[in-house]
Amino acid sequence: MPIETSAETSVETSASAPVSPGLAPVEPEAESLGARYERDGYLAPFRVLEADEAEGHWQRMQALREERPEDAAAAFSFNPHYLLPWLYDLARHPKILDKVERVLGPDILVWSTGFFSKKPHDPSYVSWHQDSTYWGLEPPDIVSAWVAFTPSRRANGCMRVVPGTHALGQIEHVDGFADGNLLSRGQEVQVDVDEADAVDLELEPGEFSLHHVRIVHGSNPNPTDVPRIGFVVRYIATHCRQIGGRTPAALVRGEDRYGHFDPLPCPREEFDPEARAVYDAATPVLRSILFRGAAQGPRKPS
Numbered sequence: 001m002p003i004e005t006s007a008e009t010s011v012e013t014s015a016s017a018p019v020s021p022g023l024a025p026v027e028p029e030a031e032s033l034g035a036r037y038e039r040d041g042y043l044a045p046f047r048v049l050e051a052d053e054a055e056g057h058w059q060r061m062q063a064l065r066e067e068r069p070e071d072a073a074a075a076f077s078f079n080p081h082y083l084l085p086w087l088y089d090l091a092r093h094p095k096i097l098d099k100v101e102r103v104l105g106p107d108i109l110v111w112s113t114g115f116f117s118k119k120p121h122d123p124s125y126v127s128w129h130q131d132s133t134y135w136g137l138e139p140p141d142i143v144s145a146w147v148a149f150t151p152s153r154r155a156n157g158c159m160r161v162v163p164g165t166h167a168l169g170q171i172e173h174v175d176g177f178a179d180g181n182l183l184s185r186g187q188e189v190q191v192d193v194d195e196a197d198a199v200d201l202e203l204e205p206g207e208f209s210l211h212h213v214r215i216v217h218g219s220n221p222n223p224t225d226v227p228r229i230g231f232v233v234r235y236i237a238t239h240c241r242q243i244g245g246r247t248p249a250a251l252v253r254g255e256d257r258y259g260h261f262d263p264l265p266c267p268r269e270e271f272d273p274e275a276r277a278v279y280d281a282a283t284p285v286l287r288s289i290l291f292r293g294a295a296q297g298p299r300k301p302s
């Protein structure tokens with residue numbers, strides 16, 4: 001049982017943590033974050049971007065949808081960091097990696113990224129699920145960072161987690177493919193989730209949360225005027241293996257002593273041809289892993 005300290009009861013929310021000149025980072029925080037993550041399966045909130053930087057990213061997304069609608073739709077629906085340097089850079093941002101390192105250790109790869117977007121008055125939702133179900137990765141030393149580009153609150157359908165469920169092991173899921181479900185297969189856990197047990201991970205623009213690959217989580221529709229846009233980065237420890245195919249991953253911290261993944265370089269510019277070639281080769285392999293055994297394939301990007 002972790003010993004409760006003041007560091008454990010107030011998770012640092014910004015880069016403004018007190019730092020004494022000449023002193024190394026305060027190690028007790030590292031221990032307490034690790035213990036809290038081990039117990040709850042999530043950590044939040046932390047800040048990675050200032051609010052205006054997050055707004056800038058959201059505006060660049062909207063501009064790209066105007067300038068290059070097909071490229072943007074494809075990229076925003078699957079692994080945009082392969083094609084957009086500013087999202088690759090966000091995925092390797094030291095402020096996120098400093099927290100990820102606390103829970104995965106020093107050697108970290110980015111395996112994938114994606115968006116979970118809900119427009120104003122959007123009925124889309126995310127069914128209760130565990131990420132580990134179809135990713136074909138083991139062991140489950142995998143954590144996702146959910147970065148808010150817009151406010152993400154209970155009112156507009158923020159992500160919700162059920163603390164402690166990461167310790168239940170892999171739970172059976174059924175694919176629903178329901179309209180409005182943002183998950184690729186509309187998968188849902190086959191256990192009753194008591195809504196009263198769920199915690200809302202409310203975030204302001206530029207903040208992020210971390211969640212374990214096995215935690216049960218989901219989200220409700222957005223009935224408000226405020227869009228809810230989240231950029232998700234899935235981090236794996238370098239010892240993880242991909243079952244069912246060889247895929248790329250970006251080494252973002254430490255050393256890869258295992259070589260289970262092909263290196264993924266940062267694109268030199270938006271949609272640069274070399275990056276696109278890597279994307280076009282990797283995407284069918286990844287989709288075949290994610291849709292293994294499914295009754296239907298991926299929906300078209302919107």
Ligand SMILES: O=C(O)CCC(=O)C(=O)O
Pocket residue numbers: 116126131144146157158159160217218219230232
């Ligand atoms: O954004 C959401 O509502 C769900 C996100 C999610 O399922 C994930 O990041 O794993």
